[in-house]
Amino acid sequence: xxxxxxxxxxxxxxxxxxxxxxxxxxxxxxxxxxxxxxxxxxxxxxxxxxxxxxxxxxxxxxxxxxxxxxxxxxxxxxxxxxxxxxxxxxxxxxxxxxxxxxxxxxxxxxxxxxxxxxxxxxxxxxxxxxxxxxxxxxxxxxxxxxxxxxxxxxxxxxxxxxxxxxxxxxxxxxxxxxxxxxxxxxxxxxxxxxxxxxxxxxxxxxxxxx
Amino acid sequence: xxxxxxxxxxxxxxxxxxxxxxxxxxxxxxxxxxxxxxxxxxxxxxxxxxxxxxxxxxxxxxxxxxxxxxxxxxxxxxxxxxxxxxxxxxxxxxxxxxxxxxxxxxxxxxxxxxxxxxxxxxxxxxxxxxxxxxxxxxxxxxxxxxxxxxxxxxxxxxxxxxxxxxxxxxxxxxxxxxxxxxxxxxxxxxxxxxxxxxxxxxxxxxxxxx
Numbered sequence: 001x002x003x004x005x006x007x008x009x010x011x012x013x014x015x016x017x018x019x020x021x022x023x024x025x026x027x028x029x030x031x032x033x034x035x036x037x038x039x040x041x042x043x044x045x046x047x048x049x050x051x052x053x054x055x056x057x058x059x060x061x062x063x064x065x066x067x068x069x070x071x072x073x074x075x076x077x078x079x080x081x082x083x084x085x086x087x088x089x090x091x092x093x094x095x096x097x098x099x100x101x102x103x104x105x106x107x108x109x110x111x112x113x114x115x116x117x118x119x120x121x122x123x124x125x126x127x128x129x130x131x132x133x134x135x136x137x138x139x140x141x142x143x144x145x146x147x148x149x150x151x152x153x154x155x156x157x158x159x160x161x162x163x164x165x166x167x168x169x170x171x172x173x174x175x176x177x178x179x180x181x182x183x184x185x186x187x188x189x190x191x192x193x194x195x196x197x198x199x200x201x202x203x204x205x206x207x208x209x210x
Numbered sequence: 211x212x213x214x215x216x217x218x219x220x221x222x223x224x225x226x227x228x229x230x231x232x233x234x235x236x237x238x239x240x241x242x243x244x245x246x247x248x249x250x251x252x253x254x255x256x257x258x259x260x261x262x263x264x265x266x267x268x269x270x271x272x273x274x275x276x277x278x279x280x281x282x283x284x285x286x287x288x289x290x291x292x293x294x295x296x297x298x299x300x301x302x303x304x305x306x307x308x309x310x311x312x313x314x315x316x317x318x319x320x321x322x323x324x325x326x327x328x329x330x331x332x333x334x335x336x337x338x339x340x341x342x343x344x345x346x347x348x349x350x351x352x353x354x355x356x357x358x359x360x361x362x363x364x365x366x367x368x369x370x371x372x373x374x375x376x377x378x379x380x381x382x383x384x385x386x387x388x389x390x391x392x393x394x395x396x397x398x399x400x401x402x403x404x405x406x407x408x409x410x411x412x413x414x415x416x417x418x419x420x
Contacts, residue, residue: 036246040241042286071247175412187386
């Protein structure tokens, strides 16, 4: 995360690792340049094969401006642990991160439906098959964007280790406080009857059950 | 997160809310422009009053290049829940996000020590008082950067709500799968004797105990 050039071993050229990091997160930061200035916004995303799918409203001016051809970077980071050394300098974080660089493309309405299903199924596996199809009106209101994952256009970094060696006698405690994200019990919307069956996709998301 | 311009109520002008979001996360994406292209990297950060503290290695060329005066944006996002509507269009996410825009400043070595303590104490409250001071060599190897939080230079957005009203008869399940990040039991480094006392800061971080 920090000290990037000093830890080249944390950079990997393994596409499998990139996909694993991208697939483990659901929110990334889309960064681009607007009028010469940095522009960054958090977005839900999903990997769909060799591309990243993003979406927003066709009413979002800045997003529409960058959607067609702008150079962009999607940055994803998962904080997996706080690494506690016997001094602050060697304290660090365990993390998985990825940056995908490329040019954005706005998808056509015809292309959007499948891409939006893929996005939804990445967030809530199996959900797209449980609900009705997108309407024309919905597709017209949705800006669906793809960022290609191309050779040389990405970086993946992972730190998953104890602190580096102690500078003292090793007698002080050092180690890692692991962090993980866990789902809670699904909370029905106020109008939902308590006897309504919770969809299988939601049960899987909340409980990890197949 | 998405559909930004269509939900102006999610943008807030409340500095207290900005601070709460910034203080709840530890990793953000620093975005800037290098040679006209977007440059984005995940970084540990902490808010220290009216500034964001970041750090890296003085050996990190790109970071050093942007550290002095470059316009930058730090983007922070916490995913709090998956919002499941009875259709995909109204499905969404509950989240807290912030973007702080401004010009980066590299701190002097003298300024760095306090800033690095603040960064460490934001990640592991109370830790800086448990360990030795930074050495001159460590400070020389560390690039400490500040991003000011200035009026008009930030945005905070929060969604914390059930899905929007159903488009059907409301008979289908809809609701939220909450997500939260939890610490696990501290894992001692391989060389640490099992009888070594775990520092108070680490116990608080792992167990939330005072």
